[in-house]
Amino acid sequence: MSGSESLPQSNDAPVWKRILSSPLSDLLRGRVGAATSVDSLIAAAGLPVSLGQLIARTVKATRLWHRERLDVARELISHFHEGLEAGATPDDLARRFGDPQQAAPLIRRARIRCRSRAWHAWRWSLRAVGALSVLFLLSYGLLMVRYLSGRSVVSRDYLAEWNAELKQVPEEDRAWPFYRQAIVLFQNPKDSKRESRWNVQDVDLPDDDPDWPILVEHVKSNQKSIALTREGAARPRFGFRYNDPGDEAYLKHLGRDRPIPESDTPLWEILLPQYQDSRRLARLLGVGCRLALKQGDADSVRQNLRALVQLAQHVTDNQFLIADLVSYAIFSTALSAAGEVLEKQPALLTEKDWIDLAHRLSSYHGGGTIRSSLEGERNMFSDLLQRAFTDDGHGDGRLTHAGFQLIAALSGPSDSPTGSVLDNAFQTQPGSRFALGPVAMTIVAGRREQHDLAMDLINESEREHAGPLFTWPDSTEDARIKQLVAPVPNRLRYAPIALFLPATVNVARAGERLTQRRDGLLTAIAAEVFRREHGDWPESLEKLVPQYLPALPLDRFTGKSLTYKLRDGKPLVYAWGMDGQDDDGRLSGESRPHFWSEIMSKPQKPLKPGEGHDWVLFPSPRQPPEKIE
Numbered sequence: 337m338s339g340s341e342s343l344p345q346s347n348d349a350p351v352w353k354r355i356l357s358s359p360l361s362d363l364l365r366g367r368v369g370a371a372t373s374v375d376s377l378i379a380a381a382g383l384p385v386s387l388g389q390l391i392a393r394t395v396k397a398t399r400l401w402h403r404e405r406l407d408v409a410r411e412l413i414s415h416f417h418e419g420l421e422a423g424a425t426p427d428d429l430a431r432r433f434g435d436p437q438q439a440a441p442l443i444r445r446a447r448i449r450c451r452s453r454a455w456h457a458w459r460w461s462l463r464a465v466g467a468l469s470v471l472f473l474l475s476y477g478l479l480m481v482r483y484l485s486g487r488s489v490v491s492r493d494y495l496a497e498w499n500a501e502l503k504q505v506p507e508e509d510r511a512w513p514f515y516r517q518a519i520v521l522f523q524n525p526k527d528s529k530r531e532s533r534w535n536v537q538d539v540d541l542p543d544d545d546p547d548w549p550i551l552v553e554h555v556k557s558n559q560k561s562i563a564l565t566r567e568g569a570a571r572p573r574f575g576f577r578y579n580d581p582g583d584e585a586y587l588k589h590l591g592r593d594r595p596i597p598e599s600d601t602p603l604w605e606i607l608l609p610q611y612q613d614s615r616r617l618a619r620l621l622g623v624g625c626r627l628a629l630k631q632g633d634a635d636s637v638r639q640n641l642r643a644l645v646q647l648a649q650h651v652t653d654n655q656f657l658i659a660d661l662v663s664y665a666i667f668s669t670a671l672s673a674a675g676e677v678l679e680k681q682p683a684l685l686t687e688k689d690w691i692d693l694a695h696r697l698s699s700y701h702g703g704g705t706i707r708s709s710l711e712g713e714r715n716m717f718s719d720l721l722q723r724a725f726t727d728d729g730h731g732d733g734r735l736t737h738a739g740f741q742l743i744a745a746l747s748g749p750s751d752s753p754t755g756s757v758l759d760n761a762f763q764t765q766p767g768s769r770f771a772l773g774p775v776a777m778t779i780v781a782g783r784r785e786q787h788d789l790a791m792d793l794i795n796e797s798e799r800e801h802a803g804p805l806f807t808w809p810d811s812t813e814d815a816r817i818k819q820l821v822a823p824v825p826n827r828l829r830y831a832p833i834a835l836f837l838p839a840t841v842n843v844a845r846a847g848e849r850l851t852q853r854r855d856g857l858l859t860a861i862a863a864e865v866f867r868r869e870h871g872d873w874p875e876s877l878e879k880l881v882p883q884y885l886p887a888l889p890l891d892r893f894t895g896k897s898l899t900y901k902l903r904d905g906k907p908l909v910y911a912w913g914m915d916g917q918d919d920d921g922r923l924s925g926e927s928r929p930h931f932w933s934e935i936m937s938k939p940q941k942p943l944k945p946g947e948g949h950d951w952v953l954f955p956s957p958r959q960p961p962e963k964i965e
Contacts, residue, residue: 397440479774496599510575514568569643574653644670655712801844856953
């Protein structure tokens, strides 16, 4: 075919072929054969074959929209027609035009610049999204590498340190071997539901009560356990050691084959059955004391009371907060038992016995205000950090893959304000959790920040609650934690703190409650000793200072001294409670006297005398309590 020959008409193509070659967008507009319309335009122009092919290749190479290609084709056709009319040959025009692959990009850029602003905005948006996607994937990949490459370093074995200290206790000073044997020999009551009733301090059991035969049988069947507990209580130290070879029979009794670890174990995974079992022994001593009181057995009462106080002291011989809380429960049993003896048969014990018991009670937990050390909780949090974060050698580090899995395993369902978010973030499927790991590493605060903030919160709480209850400000620790985890990102950023920081306010309140009960009982004991020496009760608490009491006992709600009155010829000792007013020793109208939450709750409105209630410390409140009229 010569260069002057014309192109064939493309409209001669069959309809089905034109339909198949049409773009979908053109078909939707009813334009069949639109893909060949450029060819049709060129064919209808009557240009030489070489120029038509040049136009076709150039238009195709522009990769423009269909309408734009038509415009380009028309312009090129017009351009070549003008050249032919001017006398130029097809070869000259083709040579001047140049390579279509070079001309097409220039034509494309010129045409794209003419498109609408909306299209250009959309184009740059897509480019931005694409760039951000690439950047995200690249960043995520780098984070994943950093996340998976992080390794924690356990630089301090807290359990081994504790065990090394416990091993220094001489064998002859250890009470645990006796307690351990008492637990192994302990026999449960035939009716275990009755045991809880025996430990309620304000329930009298008449001689014809159906529980009495069961109680008597229970105490008789556990005489060996009671004797061993008393013998252990005579030792100066608790002396429990982790991975003690002597615990083999004890562990089998518990149904455990695995020994309690000696070292290299996270502190939160340590099993502490010895403390709950010690509480069981305390309950046995308590019911034994009640039975001895009923039978007038002064020696058993004396020994059981001393053993209870010393057992409570022994259990504090550990850095775990749970050990202190169990000790509080045992000491509470001792206070209830001693108060019952003092109220019902004070003559059962000699004056010397009461003075000795008062000294033991007052020296519990170091004397003074009863407060738990939070050193164990500090160590537990530090142990979590060293196992969940890397260590840069300067006290800082990032969350590791193992640490994220650890926090996920420990978070579980929670009632805290962070619970739902933590559940959503950590309690996912393993695959999703793995994918979230790099993001969590980025969001969760570093090791140093977690440590410093947690220690600051604990220290601040200890400062706030160092004094008696009436000196406490509104807890800034609670407010700081709520403020800390209020924003959603912060709930994840400080997840270790939200999970592990102990409720220090509640711990301090438990100490206040126990301190107030102890001081109320010591006041009643001092009044009893005064009566024996002077033949009558003291008229006021001032009569007891300083011979019988070193100072006036403090009402921890008001800062004044406890209220002491003689009612029906017997002493009445009480604190005013959170309403801050004297209601003449009247009790709450609740079915159970004085829930701690009720004692701690400030009244919604100012109360008139007689509208509120007091906390009667001695004698023990009875059920049902006296109604407020």
